[in-house]
Amino acid sequence: MSFHDQQQAVEIADRVERFVRDVVIPYERDNRRDHHDCPTDALVLELRERAREAGVLTPHILADGSHLSQQGTALVLAKTGLSPLGPLACNTCAPDEGNMYLLGKVGSPFIKARFLEPLVQGTARSAFFMTEPAEDGGAGSDPSMMQTTCRRDGDHWLINGRKAFITGAEGAQIGIVMAKAEEGACMFLVALPDPGIRIERIPRTIDSSMPGGHAIVALDNLRVPAEQMLGEAGEGFRYAQIRLAPARLSHCMRWYGACLRANEIATDYANKRMAFGKLLIDHEGTGFSLAENLIDLKQVELLINWCASVLDTGAAGGTESSMAKVAVSETLMRVADRCVQVMGGSGLTEDSIVEQVFREIRAFRIYDGPTEVHKWSLAKTIKREWARARQ
Known part of the structure; x- marks a missing residue:
């Protein structure tokens, strides 16, 4: 990391730390929580508005659309982590931060405009649909076991299967869905909610920092336009x-x-x-x-x-x-x-x-x-x- 890049990252990190300590930490006692004690979307949106006003929303992505180096990102994300609410407030939380990184690297101009931009602006949450229920023999730590299927149907793809521990699925506006086709694994961008995606249940888990919990989800004839495939078929x-x-x-x-x-x-x-x-x-x-x-x-x-x-x-x-x-x-x-x-x-x-x-x-x-x-x-x-x- 060059001296200029390091200096820029340090300055951003310092602003983020002041914001988290002065503004976010007092919200830790805010009672806007769901039945699993996870922050509600109302709380997240209020925090993000405060971050926008302070100039620290999505701070690792610069005004020109470029991304801080990973070393610079480390300085900034550590400061957002000073409170469990910090990554939510500053829009550096999982899975959104990773999804933004992926779409920035692979997304088409259409996908970036429709799906990446709302994530960067902090107006939408996302979910990454990869893990599958163990009882189905599906993918967990071994993604090659994926059971969810997709097949071409004219100008669309049809997706069927079940997913498990999908962080933030409830309340998310954007989903990245992994499924396997004859060509191999594929990824699709989906606007949520969608009638083809049904939340079966949200188990209570040991953690409580992420809105929407970690849902078990059924995909029933989920119909996705071909232009919403991320990259190429088989490259998932x-x-x-x-x-x-x-x-x-x-x-x-x-x-x-x-x-x-x-x-x-x-x-x-x-x-x-x-x-x-x-x-x-x-x-x-x-x-x-x-x-x-x-x-x-x-x-x-x-x-x-x-x-x-x-x-x-x-x-x-x-x-x-x-x-x-x-x-x-x-x-x-x-x-x-x-x-x-x-x-x-x-x-x-x-x-x-x-x-x-x-x-x-x-x-x-x-x-x-x-x-x-x-x-x-x-x-x-x-x-x-x-x-x-x-x-």
């Missing part, structure tokens, strides 16, 4: 890889910011709370825990920046993003757990955002591929590189 898995590596890293960026905040809160608590005649920070068990957090958070920051620098070269970064996803999610889990432990009973209540951060980080270890799947993939890479070196 390749497009998914364009999206997934940066999206994995974006998760790392946002939750790194959340754990920075949790550690701030735990540190403040330990420096104020008395127990057994002295401050908690002066008890070795507590002080060492916070010292370990400091070390872990610095390692996470460096690992994110390393992976971002690889992506900035134009490399696909699949191996690097898998390494980052595993290390960051597991390390931040330890950080969040220590924060809860330092705060004792106070860390278990909704009175502090630490409790929610702990829950969200636990879910993050599953998002975009569980730790074990990434390790398995890395092991295959190790074997392949070993064999190649001996040829």
